[in-house]
Amino acid sequence: MDRRDFLRTAGGVAGGATAATAAAGTAAAQEGGGGGTTKPVFPGYVDGAAGGAYSDMRGSSEVTVEVGAGSNQVAFAPTNLWIEPGTTVTFEWVSNGHNVLPNSQPEGAGWSGHDPLEDEGFTYSHTFETGGMYTYYCRPHEQLGMVGAIAVGGDVETETVGGGGGEVDPEHMGVPFHPHYVGIATIVMMVVSLLFTFFQLKYGESAHASGGNN
Numbered sequence: 001m002d003r004r005d006f007l008r009t010a011g012g013v014a015g016g017a018t019a020a021t022a023a024a025g026t027a028a029a030q031e032g033g034g035g036g037t038t039k040p041v042f043p044g045y046v047d048g049a050a051g052g053a054y055s056d057m058r059g060s061s062e063v064t065v066e067v068g069a070g071s072n073q074v075a076f077a078p079t080n081l082w083i084e085p086g087t088t089v090t091f092e093w094v095s096n097g098h099n100v101l102p103n104s105q106p107e108g109a110g111w112s113g114h115d116p117l118e119d120e121g122f123t124y125s126h127t128f129e130t131g132g133m134y135t136y137y138c139r140p141h142e143q144l145g146m147v148g149a150i151a152v153g154g155d156v157e158t159e160t161v162g163g164g165g166g167e168v169d170p171e172h173m174g175v176p177f178h179p180h181y182v183g184i185a186t187i188v189m190m191v192v193s194l195l196f197t198f199f200q201l202k203y204g205e206s207a208h209a210s211g212g213n214n
């Protein structure tokens with residue numbers, strides 16, 4: 001079973017603080033609240049990108065990408081995006097002297113970008129209709145890492161990651177309690193078990209074999 005199935009299953013047996021539910025809570029917590037378990041595999045072209053932030057914006061019909069962001073003003077922010085087909089991406093210049101040009105795109109997509117260099121305050125929008133992987137860059141700053149990628153739709157290679165992604169409440173994943181409570185419950189159960197064992201060892205035997213220790 002995959003992780004989501006595991007979480008649902010674990011959530012379903014959430015009667016007591018069992019090891020399984022504790023593990024599920026920990027897994028959900030490690031995922032930053034979950035949600036980001038699956039993400040597109042972005043091309044090596046954007047490996048060294050300035051910025052580097054990834055954002056899953058599927059479900060938003062309009063998305064903004066800042067052009068010339070970051071302390072060095074050579075980042076696209078977010079750098080890597082996941083959107084649904086038909087999403088309009090507005091590129092918003094936040095510093096001067098940049099353009100947006102496709103480096104690679106799905107066959108037939110026909111995205112031409114915006115070649116003229118523009119300054120802060122300029123915006124340019126494009127609606128991505130064709131599914132697949134797009135990479136793009138700013139010509140003056142490509143060598144400084146001013147590159148980005150946009151994955152459109154479900155027809156892209158994906159990977160499962162243990163962290164990052166959006167903020168999603170664990171309850172949305174079928175785990176009907178907060179991971180913190182699982183952790184606390186686990187500790188309480190461990191203490192109770194230890195105490196039980198302790199008293200069992202200390203008094204349990206003498207109670208049944210009366211007089212043995214006295």
Ligand SMILES: [Cu+2]
Pocket residue numbers: 068074097098099138139140141146
């Ligand atoms: Cu630039």
